[in-house]
Amino acid sequence: MALNLGGGSMTSNFNSMYLRNAQSMLNQSLMRLSSGKRINRPSDDPGGLAVSMKLQNALTVTSATKQNIDNAKSYIDTQDAALSSVGDILDRMSSIKTLYGDNGSGLNTTDKANYASEFRELQAQLNAFKGEKFNSISLFSTQGISRDVYISTQGSTGASISVGSLDLTSALSVAAGLNLSAQRYGANAASISDITSTQLNTAISNVASLRAEAGATSSRLDFSSDYLSTSMVHLEEANSRIMDVDVAEETTNMAKYNLQVYAASAALVQSNLNMSIVLDLLNFNSMSRR
Numbered sequence: 001m002a003l004n005l006g007g008g009s010m011t012s013n014f015n016s017m018y019l020r021n022a023q024s025m026l027n028q029s030l031m032r033l034s035s036g037k038r039i040n041r042p043s044d045d046p047g048g049l050a051v052s053m054k055l056q057n058a059l060t061v062t063s064a065t066k067q068n069i070d071n072a073k074s075y076i077d078t079q080d081a082a083l084s085s086v087g088d089i090l091d092r093m094s095s096i097k098t099l100y101g102d103n104g105s106g107l108n109t110t111d112k113a114n115y116a117s118e119f120r121e122l123q124a125q126l127n128a129f130k131g132e133k134f135n136s137i138s139l140f141s142t143q144g145i146s147r148d149v150y151i152s153t154q155g156s157t158g159a160s161i162s163v164g165s166l167d168l169t170s171a172l173s174v175a176a177g178l179n180l181s182a183q184r185y186g187a188n189a190a191s192i193s194d195i196t197s198t199q200l201n202t203a204i205s206n207v208a209s210l211r212a213e214a215g216a217t218s219s220r221l222d223f224s225s226d227y228l229s230t231s232m233v234h235l236e237e238a239n240s241r242i243m244d245v246d247v248a249e250e251t252t253n254m255a256k257y258n259l260q261v262y263a264a265s266a267a268l269v270q271s272n273l274n275m276s277i278v279l280d281l282l283n284f285n286s287m288s289r290r
Contacts (some may be wrong), residue, residue, distance in 0.1 A: 022260035029254040032245045050240045055239040061153045066228040069221055070219050072149040072163045076218040078134045083211045089122050094200045119192040126181035141165035151224035172228035174199035
């Protein structure tokens, strides 16, 4: 009697195919969990990978734009700090002028000399501030040097903010040929008797205007930086949804594929065992006939 072994062979092949598929899915699940990425190869999700690459590029550009804005903000903050000190110096000079009196009345020669000496030293300090720099860029200049800072990821085609040096020299010029920021013993140094309280108040008002100008620019830079920070968070979230693995879901998948591997392995062993039994029976029958 002839036995048909085709069915047993087909079952074994199917079990072997299921085992390979389950093992492949299990390996993919383990790779995702170990790497933390849902997409480890382009074949995992070609479309998702393409979107992720564009999002990553947008993140890089946004981060660079924000860095430029923050650097410009640091420049403005340094500029404002210098102007704040200038304002403090002018306040002290106003106080000295008030104590000195318009004509220096009520003071002896030594007192007037002391006030006059401090007044000259403060002028020298005001003169020193005019040469201050941030990363080799002048904070103050009579030429009004400015630079455009791009606040949009579109670069030169997007919005920008003009950030530049301020004219401190003109702000401290209280009259024709009379400037409060002079070298201590320079030809244009103003003595305490040359300056009036009104002129000092004018200089303070001018410096206050410069601080307001710097503050307005700083405020706009702050808003731009905050927007880009928020934009980066959303870009990272979008990229994470595409690239990062869902640990809970993938852990469930791994358990499922692991069970399938065991089941397919057991089925394959059983089918191979059945084939072995059939072959043993055939061999036994053949020997018995002899």
